[in-house]
Amino acid sequence: MQIRNKEIMSLHAALRSVANINENAKFSYAVAKNMRKFETIVKAMGLKRVPDTPEFEEYEKFRIELCEQYAKKDENKNPVIQENNYVIEDKIGFGEDTEDLKTDHPVAIQQLKELEETNKAILEIFIEVEPHMVCMVDLPSKISANQINAIVFMISDFDN
Numbered sequence: 001m002q003i004r005n006k007e008i009m010s011l012h013a014a015l016r017s018v019a020n021i022n023e024n025a026k027f028s029y030a031v032a033k034n035m036r037k038f039e040t041i042v043k044a045m046g047l048k049r050v051p052d053t054p055e056f057e058e059y060e061k062f063r064i065e066l067c068e069q070y071a072k073k074d075e076n077k078n079p080v081i082q083e084n085n086y087v088i089e090d091k092i093g094f095g096e097d098t099e100d101l102k103t104d105h106p107v108a109i110q111q112l113k114e115l116e117e118t119n120k121a122i123l124e125i126f127i128e129v130e131p132h133m134v135c136m137v138d139l140p141s142k143i144s145a146n147q148i149n150a151i152v153f154m155i156s157d158f159d160n
Contacts, residue, residue: 006123012038014150023140030134051111059108070094
């Protein structure tokens, strides 16, 4: 089947959501086989979260310092972090200083924009992938309709 890389990312997440359903060996095998196949594809995409450059490392160092400066502090005077994000108290001051930081580091900001564009282009590429199929009768009894909908790409009406 022809599919975009971004859909591979979504399907890979869907497979992870059913990976712990261990009621049927054929189903578990198909999920594991597809997970390995999709993991290989995801790694080959080469997506990066941030540029790996000295300019961006310097920008990121200063950005983290700003986050820590403006973050709410706990009883030990450490910055409060929730869901991997600093809890910012003074959002206006933080926003102004962040804009100044971006102005002071235009090369790093341009590198980040270019990386985001590259990642977006990679995610739009179509590839050919043949998932390992599992027959409808081999689906676990404790699988929800939402879970089935997420992995419908690998379900066939007939035994393989």
